[in-house]
Amino acid sequence: MTASDRMPDRTATGGHMLVAHRVVFSLGSNLGDRLDNIQEAVDALFDAPGLTFVALSPVYETAPYAPPGEEIPEQGDYLNIVLVADTRLPPENLLERVLNIENSMRRTREVRWGPRTLDIDIVVFGNVSMDDPDLTLPHPRAHERAFVLVPWADIEPDVLLAGHGRVGDLAAAKTAAEGPLRRRDDLSLQPPA
Numbered sequence: 182m183t184a185s186d187r188m189p190d191r192t193a194t195g196g197h198m199l200v201a202h203r204v205v206f207s208l209g210s211n212l213g214d215r216l217d218n219i220q221e222a223v224d225a226l227f228d229a230p231g232l233t234f235v236a237l238s239p240v241y242e243t244a245p246y247a248p249p250g251e252e253i254p255e256q257g258d259y260l261n262i263v264l265v266a267d268t269r270l271p272p273e274n275l276l277e278r279v280l281n282i283e284n285s286m287r288r289t290r291e292v293r294w295g296p297r298t299l300d301i302d303i304v305v306f307g308n309v310s311m312d313d314p315d316l317t318l319p320h321p322r323a324h325e326r327a328f329v330l331v332p333w334a335d336i337e338p339d340v341l342l343a344g345h346g347r348v349g350d351l352a353a354a355k356t357a358a359e360g361p362l363r364r365r366d367d368l369s370l371q372p373p374a
């Protein structure tokens with residue numbers, strides 16, 4: 182079965198989908214002006230039609246994370262946020278927008294788990310489930326990541342992450358196991374215009 186077999190029908194107008202989907206993004210930066218990078222990315226996501234803003238999490242400062250067993254190159258702490266929106270775009274179009282924004286902000290991908298000016302992950306796209314390496318939904322590592330779960334729980338605690346449980350519970354379990362994340366209430370982002 183291909184990814185498009187699993188997708189709901191689209192309208193004939195501009196590749197938009199009939200049904201709106203709630204989409205959750207995780208954004209992070211640990212190079213350059215981190216807050217500015219994230220603000221620029223938030224604005225760019227909404228520059229073109231197809232996304233309606235729903236909510237923005239507080240800003241967190243987080244230690245670089247890699248899965249157990251992976252080596253983390255020397256690098257500074259990240260700023261991380263979670264952003265929620267509604268969209269009628271198909272997931273592939275949304276991914277294209279995300280990759281264009283990452284590329285336009287001169288992100289390089291030379292080192293796996295290395296520092297980056299900007300990282301945008303699509304955490305969930307409605308209830309869509311797909312395992313294409315170019316777009317895996319839900320994001321396969323989101324449930325392991327305090328820097329995703331904790332900000333997400335601030336804005337959507339009752340949402341269920343398929344196969345793992347309620348976001349608020351997942352975030353609380355992470356915090357209990359790993360300690361609290363540093364919330365930067367002195368830093369704030371503007372919602373997209």
Ligand SMILES: Nc1ncnc2c1ncn2[C@@H]1O[C@H](COP(=O)(O)OP(=O)(O)OP(=O)(O)O)[C@@H](O)[C@H]1O
Pocket residue numbers: 276290293294300301302303304313314315316317318319320321322
């Ligand atoms: N849910 C998703 N959100 C964003 N990119 C995805 C997703 N699923 C697969 N990808 C693919 O992953 C690639 C991005 O990999 P990238 O180098 O950003 O990984 P990473 O950010 O280092 O690690 P991670 O994917 O664990 O956050 C993109 O080219 C994209 O096609």
Ligand SMILES: Nc1nc2c(c(=O)[nH]1)N=C(CO)CN2
Pocket residue numbers: 208209210243244245246247259261294300302328
């Ligand atoms: N703290 C933190 N660690 C990370 C992050 C991130 O955004 N924040 N992004 C990664 C690649 O997706 C890898 N590790």
